[in-house]
Amino acid sequence: MTRTIGDHDARHLGVIPDPEIFTHRISSENPILVIASDGVFGMMNNREIADMVYKHDQKTQVAISQQIIKEAHSRWKFKGSTSDDCTCVVVNFTTLG
Numbered sequence: 001m002t003r004t005i006g007d008h009d010a011r012h013l014g015v016i017p018d019p020e021i022f023t024h025r026i027s028s029e030n031p032i033l034v035i036a037s038d039g040v041f042g043m044m045n046n047r048e049i050a051d052m053v054y055k056h057d058q059k060t061q062v063a064i065s066q067q068i069i070k071e072a073h074s075r076w077k078f079k080g081s082t083s084d085d086c087t088c089v090v091v092n093f094t095t096l097g
Contacts, residue, residue: 026093033091039084040068043075061090
């Protein structure tokens, strides 16, 4: 879980505080990064999130993040479960000039 990165005190509970790190070159073909918690990814897959990002690409990155969070919460509610932590950050590298 994202909130356990660096949480060495919870290691005795089975928490692995070491993040998985992947390197990916940013290009004009994929200029957007979405970072989200397991509450989002537990309800939405990568394709669904990418579709939302590109569907709302005229909105601000904050508005897109809020839309993703809203959708994840809606799905948790539909499932009848208490919502897990839903956190999301969208970064568009083409706007960082």
